[in-house]
Amino acid sequence: MVTLFYSPGSPYARMVRVALIEIGLADQVEHIEATLRDPASVLLPYNPVGRVPTLRLDDGTVLTESLLILSWLDTRVPAAGLWPRDDTERARMGTAMGLMDGIAVWNRELRRPEHERSPGVLALEETRANRTADALETLVANGGYAGPIDAARIALACVLNYCEHRQKVFPWRAGRPTLSDWHDRIVQRPSFRATMPV
Ligand SMILES: N[C@@H](CCC(=O)N[C@@H](CS)C(=O)NCC(=O)O)C(=O)O
CATH class of the missing domain: 1.20.1050.10 (Glutathione S-transferase Yfyf (Class Pi); Chain A, domain 2)
Structure with a gap:
C-alpha cells in the first residue's frame, strides 16, 4: 500500500492530502502522522531528509518533495487534470x-x-x-x-x-x-x- 507521511500543520503536506481527496485516491493511501525535527520520528527510517510530505510507494520507493509527489499522483489519475498542463x-x-x-x-x-x-x-x-x-x-x-x-x-x-x-x-x-x-x-x-x- 502507498503511505503518506504528513504533519497536520504543514501546508506542503496539505497540498498532497487535498489532492488525494480531489482525485479520489485518499482511501487507497495510508496516512501516517509524523513528528518533525525529531530524531525519533517515524519518518526518518524512510526519508533521511525528514520532511513532509513523504510518499512511500508500494514498491518501497520513497518520494520526498511535494511537487514530485503531486506529479506522481497525476500519473495515477491523469483524467483528474491535477498537474498543470499548460x-x-x-x-x-x-x-x-x-x-x-x-x-x-x-x-x-x-x-x-x-x-x-x-x-x-x-x-x-x-x-x-x-x-x-x-x-x-x-x-x-x-x-x-x-x-x-x-x-x-x-x-x-x-x-x-x-x-x-x-x-x-x-x-x-x-x-x-x-x-x-x-x-x-x-x-x-x-x-x-x-x-x-x-
Ligand atoms: N520543498 C519541500 C518543503 C517541505 C517542508 O519544508 N516541510 C516542512 C513542514 S511544512 C518539514 O517537513 N519540516 C521539517 C524539517 O525541516 O526538518 C516540499 O515541497 O515538500
Whole structure:
C-alpha cells in the first residue's frame, strides 16, 4: 500500500492530502502522522531528509518533495487534470509555490528565539510575501486560478489558509478583496474542510 507521511500543520503536506481527496485516491493511501525535527520520528527510517510530505510507494520507493509527489499522483489519475498542463497554469503553480516557500522561511525565522532572528531575513520575506500577494490579487481579479481544481489552485489555497491560521503576522487579506473572496470560496470544498489543521 502507498503511505503518506504528513504533519497536520504543514501546508506542503496539505497540498498532497487535498489532492488525494480531489482525485479520489485518499482511501487507497495510508496516512501516517509524523513528528518533525525529531530524531525519533517515524519518518526518518524512510526519508533521511525528514520532511513532509513523504510518499512511500508500494514498491518501497520513497518520494520526498511535494511537487514530485503531486506529479506522481497525476500519473495515477491523469483524467483528474491535477498537474498543470499548460504554461499559464505552470506559471500560476510557480507563483503559489514561491509564496509558500517564502512564508515557510519567514515562519522558520519567527520560530527562533527573538534575539536569534535576522531582521534582514524577516524584512526580505515580508516584502516578498506582500509583493507576491499583490500580484496574486491582480491575477485572480483577471480570471486567474479559476476553473477546475488543480495543483496550482490547491497550492495557492493551502498557502493562503496557512497564513490565515498559522502565519498570522502577515495581514494577507488587507487591500486584497478578490484574493480573500477566492480563498474563502475554495476552502469550503470538502477536501479543504477535511484537512483543516486543528
Ligand atoms: N520543498 C519541500 C518543503 C517541505 C517542508 O519544508 N516541510 C516542512 C513542514 S511544512 C518539514 O517537513 N519540516 C521539517 C524539517 O525541516 O526538518 C516540499 O515541497 O515538500
